[in-house]
Amino acid sequence: MLSTEKGFITLNPDFLNMYFDAHVHADVRSYEDYEAMVLAGIEKAVTCAHDVYRMTTSQVYLDHYDRLLRVETRLAARAGLDLYVALGVHPSAIPRDVEALLEALPEQLRAERVVAIGETGVELKDDRETVVLERQLSLAVELDMPIIVHTPRKMKEKAAEEALRLIDRSGIKPERVLLDHLKEESVEVAMDSGVCMGLTIQPPSKLTHEEAAELIARHGPERFIVSSDMSSIPSDPLALPRCALKLRAMDVSRKDVHRALYENAADFYGL
Template sequence: MNYIEPHGHMVSRTTDDYERMAIAGCQAICEPAFWAGFDRASADGFYDYFRQITEYEPKRAAKFGIQHYCWLCINPKEAEDLKLAEDVIALIPEFLEKPGVLGIGEIGLNKNSRNELSIFERHLQVAQDHDQLVLIHTPHLEDKLKGTRLIVEALKNFSGIKPERVIIDHVEEHTIDHVLDHGFWAGITLYPESKCTPHRAIDMLEHRQGERIWMNSACDWGVSDPLAVPKTMQAMRQRGWTPEMIQRVAWDNPRAFMGQCEKFKM
């Protein structure tokens, strides 16, 4: 069964991973802008990074018949340097017309600091000004619920950004209802050591009947698995899910959300 990987940091993966994902049925990969594994020293580094995910990664993916899309931002892990963050945000409009750019992301909070919240709101202003979809990162561990609430409150100040055009990612059992009940989309991230295991993810999907939810591997610099989505699809089969139910989460939902951007062609 074919699927979409809606959140994968492919700059951290080898070309072999593209091949493995293609063999597993991946038809499209969407790559949010992210941390490079270290804090970058200048906006010039981000300019080259934006070129990498808008120009080079699509070519790597195309060799295996996979469409590659991306999102642009400075990740909250690097948002404490306000001058750098403002310089990076100023670069974004130049890249928004690139054919594979879907919107602004993954923005959000990491430590729930005042500077992170300020830069999050600056990104939201860019998204509102340019009518962009938004992909949001929520903090890890014990700060996730607090951060999710701060994010939802901040979004209320931007009347030009509609909830159905925002996906709040990395939800877990204690945050998924808060996100969906406010009308946003929710992303479940499948990690072997943190975030959600396949069975936790399936429990949440069953709890909300697959409502406005996608699942993704993230597959970044940490311990992660680029095949987490098809492996979870197999676990769904073992739990008695029908092919139609699996397709809704692995294909229909990400296609419906990202299809709100006319550039997304699947």
């Protein structure tokens, strides 16, 4: 919004919020989404490797990584979005030659614009999940990198507890872990663990804008990291600016809004 002051047109500082969307899947979205995000004040985002295909072999993952690193970061830059990358093995898509992928991962993680391991996680579906997550947690310790550990739609609290058990056993510093897609009950589970707590705004399967804003308003902005997880399912590329409107309506200060919707993610990823 423009306002005039002493004859000059100045920008209203209320409209200068910048946002950092901590978890997206840019490869299944459009260039126009990037533009809309930039216009709404989203400055940075991290696109995470995911289960975009059947991911049957390590080669499918390596081609997927290549797309994120070479194509998506450049397209986003053209739209003005500063896009970074997280690479990892998704728990819903463990390839049959996962060992080859885990061996290739350290080299892949050295690529330009890679800021984290992810997304990884627990789905409580496959026995190999535990081993694959443990290997990625030790890689995070070894390479001193942050790691994104997601929690599933179903049995979220049980999965969060299992993830926290593995995180604790790995010896990783809890603040290097983003335990993602938490809901009210799983926030309670994660609260005392010291991990960064991911709130994902993606109704109806994940939080609504109001629910995320309420959790931040209730507990304070410390340790919350917010994302849209925008993918091919119904998503909101403008999840963070819309959440900011809700937070401002709840009288949360601009400083705290910035903390929850930008600074915490920037600190976590070291950007």
